[in-house]
Amino acid sequence: MINITARGFELKQGAKDGIDKELKRIEKMLPDSASFDVTLSKKKDGYKCDITVINVGSFIRGEAEADRIEPVIDMTVDDLKRKIRKLKTYLVDKKRKGAIDEIVTAFEPLSDEISMENFEQYDASSAEIKRQKSISLQMMTDDEAIVQMEMLGHSFFVYLGIDGKTKIIYKRIKGYGLLICE
Secondary structure, rough: OOOEEEEEEOOHHHHHHHHHHHHHHHHHOOOOOOOEEEEEEEEEEEEEEEEEEOOOOEEEEEEEOOOOOOHHHHHHHHHHHHHHHHHHHHHHHHHHOOOOOHHHHHOOOOOOOOOOHOOOOOOOOOOOOOOOEEEEEOOOOHHHHHHHHHHHOOOOEEEEEOOOOOEEEOOOOOOOOEEEOO
């Protein structure tokens, strides 16, 4: 399934067909259950494309910016292909090391969701929250969390450790840091 969103302009059918064609190039690299969220945004000096692949609780995101729509889509798909190859290499290496059972359980979604509605209201007059998301924590090892963080292109990642504790892995100048919530 492909969801396409255009922000700041109207996307023509030709561009939608081009996106479908490009995503067919990488669709065969993914399981049938994978879906795509494509967001194209008009910037003052061009376009930005963000494609997120969602597959059973795991995410891979490719993004790029260019002055025209066609090249930005191609560049984003190329970024996505590179990340998928990197992930597959990681999974093959883990399988060789005998940790395939951990990978299987890490990709099973958990039913508990974190919702901002459950938190008490507080006065946030000094800070302005620009965006809010609800996430579902996935159980995984620290190494798998690092891979997920890299696949998303984020500087941190929140997950449920194998020990049942909520953990936050984050990038440092050299290496990674880990916060364990108690």
